[in-house]
Amino acid sequence: xxxxxxSLTQDDIPSAPRSASVFLYSLDDLAEFDRDIRxxxxxxxxxxxSVKLPNESSKxxxxxxxxxxEIYLLSLTGRRGxxxxxxxxxxxxxxxxxxxxxxxxxxALLLCRALECDVAGFDLSTISVKVRDNxxxxxxxxxYAKDVNVTSKRVDAHWEKLDDGGEPNIGLRAWYSxxxxxxxxxxxxxxxSLLRTSRLSESAKNLFTDLVSRCQxxxxxxxxxxxxxxxxxxxxxxAGRMVIDNERFKTRVRRSETTSIEFQTTTGSVYHGTATxxxxxxxxxxxxxxxxxxxxxxxxGREEATxxxxxxxxxxxxxxxxxxxxxxxxxxxxxxxxxxxxxxILRERLPDSCRPSESPWPSLTxxxxxQFEVAAAMLSEVESSKLVVAHGPPGTGxxxxxxxxxxxxxxxxxxxxxxxxxxxxxxxxxxxxxxGDVGFRLVVSKEFYVEWHEDIYxxxxxxxxxxxxxxxxxxxxxxxxxxxxxxxxxxxSNPKLKEYIFEFMHLFHKFEKYLLKVCFFGDPKQLPPYGxxxxxxxxxxxxxxxxxxxxxxxxxxxxxxxxxSFISTEVYNxxxxxxxxVKDAACILxxxxxxxxxxxxxNSYKVWSHRTWKKSIPSSxxxxxIVTVERSSxxxxxxxxxxxxx
Numbered sequence: 104x105x106x107x108x109x110s111l112t113q114d115d116i117p118s119a120p121r122s123a124s125v126f127l128y129s130l131d132d133l134a135e136f137d138r139d140i141r142x143x144x145x146x147x148x149x150x151x152x153s154v155k156l157p158n159e160s161s162k163x164x165x166x167x168x169x170x171x172x173e174i175y176l177l178s179l180t181g182r183r184g185x186x187x188x189x190x191x192x193x194x195x196x197x198x199x200x201x202x203x204x205x206x207x208x209x210x211a212l213l214l215c216r217a218l219e220c221d222v223a224g225f226d227l228s229t230i231s232v233k234v235r236d237n238x239x240x241x242x243x244x245x246x247y248a249k250d251v252n253v254t255s256k257r258v259d260a261h262w263e264k265l266d267d268g269g270e271p272n273i274g275l276r277a278w279y280s281x282x283x284x285x286x287x288x289x290x291x292x293x294x295x296s297l298l299r300t301s302r303l304s305e306s307a308k309n310l311f312t313d314l315v316s317r318c319q320x321x322x323x324x325x326x327x328x329x330x331x332x333x334x335x336x337x338x339x340x341x342a343g344r345m346v347i348d349n350e351r352f353k354t355r356v357r358r359s360e361t362t363s364i365e366f367q368t369t370t371g372s373v374y375h376g377t378a379t380x381x382x383x384x385x386x387x388x389x390x391x392x393x394x395x396x397x398x399x400x401x402x403x404g405r406e407e408a409t410x411x412x413x414x415x416x417x418x419x420x421x422x423x424x425x426x427x428x429x430x431x432x433x434x435x436x437x438x439x440x441x442x443x444x445x446x447x448i449l450r451e452r453l454p455d456s457c458r459p460s461e462s463p464w465p466s467l468t469x470x471x472x473x474q475f476e477v478a479a480a481m482l483s484e485v486e487s488s489k490l491v492v493a494h495g496p497p498g499t500g501x502x503x504x505x506x507x508x509x510x511x512x513x514x515x516x517x518x519x520x521x522x523x524x525x526x527x528x529x530x531x532x533x534x535x536x537x538x539g540d541v542g543f544r545l546v547v548s549k550e551f552y553v554e555w556h557e558d559i560y561x562x563x564x565x566x567x568x569x570x571x572x573x574x575x576x577x578x579x580x581x582x583x584x585x586x587x588x589x590x591x592x593x594x595x596s597n598p599k600l601k602e603y604i605f606e607f608m609h610l611f612h613k614f615e616k617y618l619l620k621v622c623f624f625g626d627p628k629q630l631p632p633y634g635x636x637x638x639x640x641x642x643x644x645x646x647x648x649x650x651x652x653x654x655x656x657x658x659x660x661x662x663x664x665x666x667x668s669f670i671s672t673e674v675y676n677x678x679x680x681x682x683x684x685v686k687d688a689a690c691i692l693x694x695x696x697x698x699x700x701x702x703x704x705x706n707s708y709k710v711w712s713h714r715t716w717k718k719s720i721p722s723s724x725x726x727x728x729i730v731t732v733e734r735s736s737x738x739x740x741x742x743x744x745x746x747x748x749x
Contacts, residue, residue, distance in 0.1 A: 106126065106127040106128075107124070107125070107126055107127075108125040108126065108127050108176070109124075109125055110122045110123060110124050111123050111125060111174060111272075111274055111275055111278060113261075113275070113278070113279075115246075115253060115254065115257050115258045115261060115279075116246055116253055116258070116279070116282055117250065117252045118250050118252070118286070119171065119282045119285075119286075120171055120172045122172070123169065123170075123171075123172050123173055123174050123274075123278050124172065124173050124174070125173075125174045125176065125274055126139070126174070126175050127176050127178065128175065128176065128177045128178065129177075129178050129180050130177075130178075130179060130188065133188055133191050133192070134191065136175065136177060137191050137195050139175060140168060140175060140195060140199075140200055141195070141199055141200070143168075143170045143173060143175070144199060144200045144201075146170060147170050147171060147281065147284075147285065148201065148284075149201050149202065149203035149281065149285075150168050150169065150170065150200050150201070150202050150203070150281065151167075151168065151169040151170070151202075151203055151204060151276075151277040151278060151279070151280030151281030151282070151283075151284060152166070152167065152168055152169075152202040152203070152204040152207075152210060152214070152224065152277050152280060153166075153167045153204060153210070153273040153274075153276035153277040153280060154166050154167075154210055154214065154217070154273065155167075155271075155273045156213070156316070156319055156320055164178070164179060165177065165178050165179070165273060166179070166214065166217065166273070167273040167274045167276065167278075168202075168277055169274070169277035169278040169280065170281055171281055171282060171285060174274045174277060176274055179217060189219065189220065192218045192219070192220040193220040193221070196214070196218065196220055196221065196222040197220065197221050197222070197223065197301065201223060201224065201225065202214075202222060202223065202224030202225070203225045203226075203227055203280055203281070203283075203284035204226070204276075204277070204280045205227045205228045205242055205276075205280060205283075206226070206228050206239065206416070207224045207225065207226035207227065208226060208298055208416060208419040208420045208423055209315050209319060209416070210224070211223075211224055211298050211299075211300050211423060212300065212308075212311050212312045212315045212316075213312070213315060213316060213319065214300075215300040215308065215312055216312035216313075216316060221299065221300045221301040222299075222300055223297050223298065223299045223300075223301075224297070224298055225284070225297060225298070226296075226298055226420065227242075227245060227280060227283050227284060227287070228240050228241075228416075229296075229420065230287060232244050232245055232247075232248035238407060238408065238413060239407075239408050239413060239416060241255070241259055241262075241360075241361050242259060242262050242276075242279055242280075242283065243255030243256060243257070243258035243259040243262070243361070244360070244361075245287070246258055246279070246282070246286065249283070249286035249287060250286060256361075256363055256377070256404075258279065259361055259404060259405070260363070260403075260404065261275065262276060262279065263327055263404065263405055296424060297424075298420065298423035298424060299423060299424075299425070300423065302422070302423060302424070302425040303422060303423070306441065307422065310440055311419065311422070315419070325405075327404060327405055328401055328402070328403050329354060329402045330354065330399065330400070330401055331349065331355070331356050331400040331401065332349070332350040332351040333348060333349055333350055333397075333400055334348045334349075334350045335347075335348045336348070336366065336393075336397040336400060338392055338393055339387075342387070343389075344376075344379070344387050344390075345364075345366065345376060345387070345388040345390065345393055346385060346386075346387060347385065347387075347388065347400065348385060349385070349386060352555045352556070355381070355384075355386065356378050356381070356386040356388070356400065356402055357378065357381055357386070357402075357406060358378050358379065358381045358386070359377075359378050359402075359404075359406050359407060360407070361404055361405060361406060361407055362377075362378065362402050362403060362404035362405070362406055363376070363377065363402075363403045364376045364377065364378050364388045364390070364400065364401075364402060365400065365401040365402075365403055366388075366393050366397050366399075366400055367397070367399045367400075367401075368394070368395035368396060368397055368398055369395060369396045369398045370395050372394065372395060374390060374391050374393045375390055375391075376388040376389055376390020376391065377389050377390060378402075381550070382553070383553045383554030383555070384554045384555065409593050410593045410594070411592055411593040433611055433615050434490075435489070435490060435611045435615075435618065435621050436611050438489075438490050438649075439490070439643070439646060439649065457479070458472070458475075459471070459472065459474075459475040462475070462479075464482075464507075464510075464511050466506075466507040466508075466510040466511060466539065467479075467507050467508075467511070470500070470507060471500070471658050473495075473499075473654070473655065473656050473657045473658060474499075474500050474503065474507070474656060476654055477491065477493045477504050477508075477654045478504050478507050478508045480654065481504075481508040481620070481622050482508055482511055482512070488620070489619065489621065490620075490621055490622075490649075491620070491621070491622040491623070491654070492622075492623045492643060492644065492649055492652065492653040492654065493622070493623065493624050493653065493654040493655075493656060494624070494625055494626055494627055494644050494653060494654070495626060495655060495656025495657070495659075496626055496628065496656075496659055496670065496674075496675065496679060497626070497659070498659040498660050498661025498662060499657070499658060499659045499660075499679075500656055500658075500660070501624045501625075501626075501656060502531055502532050502535050503535065504624075505521065505535070505622075505624060506532065506535035506536055506539055506541070507539075509521065509536060509541060509587060510536070510539050510541050512586070512587070513541045513542060513543075513585075513586055513587050517586060518586045518587075518588075518617075519587050519588075520588050520589075520590070520595070521588070521589040521590075522589075522590060522591065522592055522595055523589075523592070524591065524592055525591065526547060526548065526551050526556070526591055527559075529545065529589045529590060529591055530545070530559060530560065530563075532589060533545045533563050533566065533589050534563060536589075537562065537563050537566070541587060542585045542586075542587060543566055543585055543588065543589060544566055544568050544584070544585050544587070544588050544589070545560075545563065545566050545567050545568070545588075546567075546568050546569075546573070546588065546589065546590035546594050547560070547567055547569055547570065547590075548569075548570050548591070548593075548594065549569045549570050549571040552567070552569060553569075570594060623643045625642065625643070625644060626644075627642055627644035627645060628674050628675065655678060657678055657679060657680055658679075658680045658681070658682055659679060659680070659681055659682075660681075660683060661683075662681065662683060663681075663683050663685040663686065663687075663690050663691070664681045664683050664685065664686040665686065665687075665688055665690070665691065666691065667679065667680075667681030667683065668681060
């Protein structure tokens with residue numbers, strides 16, 4: 104039996120009802136829920152919807168539906184799984200009710216997974232409110248576009264529950280979605296733009312619902328309040344705005360229409376503004392005049408989606424609109440995400456007689472055997488070697504192997520794109536190519552490059568193309584005057600490049616007609632990104648059916664033998680070999696940084712300990728490995744590694 108739970112009130116949208124009654128249902132109340140939702144759908148063309156994910160599960164715990172004055176909260180508790188339940192839900196959401204929500208592609212797939220039935224809905228995020236703007240529209244921006252009395256920042260703050268730091272209210276989100284759909288009216292779209300999970304094959308549906316659930320859990324963990332490090336923040340009376348000189352790239356204030364910049368002065372006064380522009384280390388903030396010295400600066404709210412995030416979302420949107428071909432027609436999507444395929448053919452074995460020294464390509468002759476195996480697979484034209492997965496710890500020659508194979512591809516004039524998650528990762532490979540006299544172009548984000556990291560690109564600056572220099576027309580070929588191009592994952596998702604484990608899928612589809620071979624390099628033993636473990640996200644190296652065909656770079660040259668052997672035993676199951684001219688345990692010194700602090704050194708930051716070292720180490724002594732460790736952790740190390748502690 105449904106339960107009345109009072110009401111919600113709002114004063115963000117003057118043209119909408121000020122309150123909405125709230126009703127609660129469990130799965131035991133499906134018949135009553137079905138009756139009420141059907142009755143509601145006869146009064147409005149669209150039902151607003153939002154979902155809530157629990158912290159440690161990929162299935163929504165609660166789902167909210169709303170009209171202009173009523174909110175229906177369905178809790179996925181109680182008995183489920185009966186045929187009658189399935190029929191009620193299938194008939195309700197397939198035939199009777201049209202939903203509307205923000206980021207509806209994600210919501211539709213989450214609902215499909217939770218309710219075990221197909222759903223259909225319109226996506227409010229894809230209604231553009233600006234000319235030539237293809238970015239996803241935030242709730243505040245859409246509501247302001249339809250009602251100028253709306254304060255968009257206030258709507259978004261309540262949407263994210265920024266006022267008290269609590270969890271987002273899915274009832275309010277569904278309600279605001281219903282209001283937005285009503286205000287948009289006829290511009291919401293046609294039947295052809297309706298997102299339907301029924302347009303997906305069962306294999307694609309199962310894949311997408313699982314991946315979206317995990318990605319949404321990860322997204323929910325992102326902090327919505329960030330502290331900015333700045334050197335100075337002053338009021339520019341001539342321009343009528345605050346000017347921030349950012350100290351660190353990682354915490355810089357970015358231009359954003361969806362976040363609020365909070366200034367707190369030494370006297371305790373608080374001011375808010377909007378970051379309207381950024382260039383190099385400076386950010387300009389429009390807002391009230393800040394009186395007094397600024398003590399802290401915080402960025403509050405969720406920033407706009409990155410290029411990669413938007414490309415991923417558009418990919419799902421097009422799939423639910425039915426405008427994509429069968430995803431599993433792509434060799435690479437099928438090879439990675441279809442566990443039923445026989446993947447033993449993906450690794451090509453070299454004959455025992457094949458050795459690096461006998462290679463016809465000079466760039467391969469100096470490789471060790473494990474590196475040579477990978478390079479040979481990269482260069483192979485055999486159909487079964489179209490996908491190459493190689494992993495190895497730091498110092499095993501991943502960059503060197505990539506550079507050696509790329510040198511051959513460059514000589515043969517075969518186009519190759521080298522992609523890494525970070526700008527620094529791409530830069531390291533570019534330097535290897537430069538030293539090997541390989542022609543290339545490196546696409547770098549203007550935001551990352553100008554005034555922040557120009558110094559690290561000094562050696563290869565003539566090979567750089569800034570992202571803002573990429574033309575909007577078809578003259579890409581004049582910019583990319585080489586067969587070798589390097590960039591980050593986000594840059595490759597740039598819409599300007601339209602002809603040229605989930606985060607890769609949209610790229611495989613986008614570039615399907617150009618791709619002949621895909622090679623992955625990395626180290627699955629490194630620390631995962633924040634929240635990845637909690638969300639259960641996999642890397643390419645975690646895909647079970649690909650592990651059998653993956654290559655392992657088995658020799659490290661960076662660490663002294665003792666450290667390398669320890670890591671081999673404890674992390675790599677004894678499979679990692681070490682080649683280094685330092686083999687004595689005396690090379691290891693432990694430094695207690697339990698009371699250390701971060702201080703700026705040049706263009707970077709280091710952790711300095713207040714403790715005095717008991718042993719002096721010449722800065723030029725390359726035979727000493729310094730391991731930073733908390734004193735309490737030292738006892739857990741094997742005795743062979745317990746060097747002196749300073």
